[in-house]
Amino acid sequence: MRDLDVLFPHEPNRARYLPAISHNYAVIAAQPGWRCLGLTGSDLDYLQPGNSAIDIPYIDKHFHYPCTLTSAGQAAITDAKGRQATIVSQRDRNSTFVIADSGGFQVQQGTLPWEGEATVRRMLKWMENAADWVMALDFPTGGISKGTVTPHIKRLLREGQAIDQMSSVNSLGLGFNACMQQTRLNTELMLKERDTQKAGFLVVLQGRNESESAAWYKEFQPFIEDGIAFAGAHARNYALLLSRLLDMRADGTLRRLKHIHILGTSTIGSAILFTCIQRLIRQHDNPYVQITYDTASPFLLSGRAYEIYTSYGLDYVNSGMANDAPSKVDPSHYGLTLNAWCEKLTEERNDACEAIGQEMQSPVRTHVGSRVRVGELLKQGELPPQPDARAFMIGCNHNVQAVAEAHSEAIHLYHDTPEGRFRFSRNVQAVDYIAKYVLGNKINLARQVIKEAGFRLERPI
Numbered sequence: 001m002r003d004l005d006v007l008f009p010h011e012p013n014r015a016r017y018l019p020a021i022s023h024n025y026a027v028i029a030a031q032p033g034w035r036c037l038g039l040t041g042s043d044l045d046y047l048q049p050g051n052s053a054i055d056i057p058y059i060d061k062h063f064h065y066p067c068t069l070t071s072a073g074q075a076a077i078t079d080a081k082g083r084q085a086t087i088v089s090q091r092d093r094n095s096t097f098v099i100a101d102s103g104g105f106q107v108q109q110g111t112l113p114w115e116g117e118a119t120v121r122r123m124l125k126w127m128e129n130a131a132d133w134v135m136a137l138d139f140p141t142g143g144i145s146k147g148t149v150t151p152h153i154k155r156l157l158r159e160g161q162a163i164d165q166m167s168s169v170n171s172l173g174l175g176f177n178a179c180m181q182q183t184r185l186n187t188e189l190m191l192k193e194r195d196t197q198k199a200g201f202l203v204v205l206q207g208r209n210e211s212e213s214a215a216w217y218k219e220f221q222p223f224i225e226d227g228i229a230f231a232g233a234h235a236r237n238y239a240l241l242l243s244r245l246l247d248m249r250a251d252g253t254l255r256r257l258k259h260i261h262i263l264g265t266s267t268i269g270s271a272i273l274f275t276c277i278q279r280l281i282r283q284h285d286n287p288y289v290q291i292t293y294d295t296a297s298p299f300l301l302s303g304r305a306y307e308i309y310t311s312y313g314l315d316y317v318n319s320g321m322a323n324d325a326p327s328k329v330d331p332s333h334y335g336l337t338l339n340a341w342c343e344k345l346t347e348e349r350n351d352a353c354e355a356i357g358q359e360m361q362s363p364v365r366t367h368v369g370s371r372v373r374v375g376e377l378l379k380q381g382e383l384p385p386q387p388d389a390r391a392f393m394i395g396c397n398h399n400v401q402a403v404a405e406a407h408s409e410a411i412h413l414y415h416d417t418p419e420g421r422f423r424f425s426r427n428v429q430a431v432d433y434i435a436k437y438v439l440g441n442k443i444n445l446a447r448q449v450i451k452e453a454g455f456r457l458e459r460p461i
Contacts, residue, residue, distance in 0.1 A: 002097040002132060004290050007066045013282065015274035017266060017407050018067055018099060019400045020296035022303060023074040026086035028393055036390055037376050039368065044397045045087045047096050063367040063401045066096045069294040073103025073112050076126035088130050099261055099292065100131035108143040120186045121193065128198040133227060133259055137186040138204035141212060141232050144175035153178045170215055179206060180216055187223055202229040202261055205244060209233065213240045217247055227259040235265040238273070238431050239450050239457035242438050250443050254285045266295035268319050269428045269461035271407040272414045276432050280439040298399030306387035308338065308395045309402035311346040314410050315359030315423045321406060322349070322361065326377045327385045334375025338398060339365050341374050359423070366401040368394050427459055
């Protein structure tokens, strides 16, 4: 298991963003013979050594980012698909870092057939061969309101699982207890059969509110060895996140953790705050813990919506990424490189910002953006203009670099520069202040602070 501080020697002690790579992209980028717009598949393989953000000359190699998240629910739906060569399977494990998500979301969505223990074993085997850390195959509580848990409630009752009795004891409903019990069964099997020499193991913590989160943690705390993955509402609700961290401090779990992953968030505010939390844990409890977080947004935005990130803001009002669709631009822009188009759009946005006294945006600048033109992402000769799905694989690479470098700049600005934090929203600053108070004080006092500051901690950032 790699030490992420070693992979980022110029950026120590930061929470790390993991792009949640799409399986199709991972396959294409592993094919040197794939070609599009003068680029090969190898040019899209960000796990292989290439350029960092500070390398010169900037366009001689490809964008390099040595970590990612992969999903067994996409890549191992069948044994045949699981054997496909990808940039994850072909990576140098000594110079990269990968976490594997287990596929519980895909099971609930129905895209990954549920075959009981056979599914759990197949996911575990694939993840151990692919990743440095594997995740328990959880049943997400988010599926309860969508109705996707209902078939599993009926199945578990037929199988004799006492989820009805569990529900009568904790009053959290059949849906929640079905998710918790199936996740427990999967976790127990995986811990029993895992190869401890291949990968670390992340116990997944679910929950939509404090009652569910606390009950889930109580159930799964005995299984935690050296890693956890926060899922459900924990990515958006800092009251839940900090409350569970206090539980771990109280029972000693926090002192032995090596890794904390937070599923499904990649806002600039979260990058700042997860770095704050990591530094506080390293200072007060455990100097070796590493926090990571992920989303698939760069791949979904380009691969499905056919849009790319064009600018980002690091300030009180515009702390986030802006995206645009090449198919909707004036044809006079088709000859611009993606980088030049980003600069033009950013200038227009900044003119509008200046008129109302807002801070300025920064243009996205990427390796592939210096080599690909706006019009090349569209099918030639079609009206109205239609996106070229093949070319938008290149857009995924552009988007990954855009997010990774915006997060890096935001963390540096907020944590490492004088007065930098005052550029960001009051909510980010408030959660940072509360987290420092909570993780730097006695447990009972800290719990009271969380209770009183809940309205701040529960706002999405």
